[in-house]
Amino acid sequence: MKSDKETTTDNKAFLQNSNDLFEKMTAYMPRCYFPTALGKDALLEFTGKEFRRVRDIICRECRFDETGCIERNAGVSPFELVRDLFEQEVHRRIRKDYTQLSVISIRESLIEKIRRAVKKENNIIGTFYQNRGAHYRDAEFPEYDTSPIVVIHNSEFYGYGGYESATVYEFFIDKADRLLCTLNGEAGEDFDEPVEHVQIEGLFEIVHWLEEYGFIPDDADGITVCDECGSTDIQTQAWVDPNTRLFIGATGIDRDDNWCDECEEHLPFCSRKEFKERMQNWWEGLESSEMERIAGLPQSQTSSANRSRKVTETCNKWWNGKSYDEKRVIWKEHNNDE
Structure with missing residues (x-):
């Protein structure tokens, strides 16, 4: 049976043989790697970390003093002689899990x-x-x-x-x-x-x-809607990665790339915020008598500035109490000719 000194000597000789060292290192590598980032810098960091992990395992197993070896060999580590081969092998085993x-x-x-x-x-x-x-x-x-x-x-x-x-x-x-x-x-x-x-x-x-609880504001106004009716029931042609199903970009700016299921037409899109502003401007541009009629309030034959102001206040309260989709229904009903 070999002594600890003989074993250490054999291990040192083994570590100085590049082919044997590379084979020994690959034995500690998994069959596949699934890195969480695929950028150039991220992969460099990933392969470097894996190299150091395997190197440390072998040094512990073989009781090999890498620092002392470097001092005796003009600053050269036996592991550095196989590093390029090792990192190439890591890259060969990398798999892309798109999910x-x-x-x-x-x-x-x-x-x-x-x-x-x-x-x-x-x-x-x-x-x-x-x-x-x-x-x-x-x-x-x-x-x-x-x-x-x-x-x-x-x-x-x-x-x-x-x-x-x-x-x-x-x-x-x-x-x-x-x-x-x-x-x-x-x-x-x-x-x-x-x-x-x-x-x-x-x-x-x-x-x-x-x-x-209101710590994150509602950002619904930033979503895209049909420019004609304000519906979110819309579709657009786009470039999509077939592996990840992730959106890459729109196919163009032509209205024919867009479709509204509610209008059943190819139409341009806008933000919900823009459409809300359009409906609000329409409402505020109405005469008080028209607001009264749309709101379904009992209409009076008498007219006065004071009554008109009260009617407007009542109608505005009614309008502001409506949801976005309720306002859309009202707006569409009274804007069919536009």
Whole structure:
């Protein structure tokens, strides 16, 4: 049986043989890699990290002192002699999981929405107590009717593969500009966790909660509608990645690329905000008697400035109480000739 000294000597000789070293390193590589980003810099970082991971494993297994070897060999490490081959092999084994990349893109979008909301509230939002910014541990405020409950994954957890369910008590951005959430775990303990550890279903719950309680404003006015009737039941021709089903770009600016199911015509589109403004301008341009007729109010044969003002106020209250789609129905009914 070989002594430790003999084994170390054999390992050193082995590490100095490039072909054997490369074969030894590839034995620790998985058959496929699924990186979470495919940009040039991201892949360079990915391959470098994998190289260092495998190198460290072999150094531990072989009890090889790489630093000492470099000093004895004019600053050259045996691992550097096979690095290019190793990184080429990593690239050969890379696979593109388009579904995974789509999910990552969605995650990043949701986290950015949460960050913007927290920053707007002076870097802290209470989600359990109605503190609107005061740290929940020091506050005496009523509770919200609901609070987000999420599942997080932290590889440092020992139970359930690093997964844990918890109630979100608050969000805050610390001095290092990290977005964190204070959680109340299954055992009743409170702890701070990076939002990145929240599973994607939980991120949706958080964003929907922030929208429900007004921390994220309604951005519906930015959506696209039919320029003729204001409907969202529209379609447009576009270039789409067949693997990810992600939108790449419009085919052009021709109205024939657009279709409105409600109008059953090829029509141009506009933003909902623009269409709302058009309906509002139409309403405000009406005579008080016409407003009265459209609102279905009892009309009087007498006319006076005072009565006209009161009629306008009543009709405006009626109009402003209507939803976007209710206003659309009214607008279409009285603008068929336009």
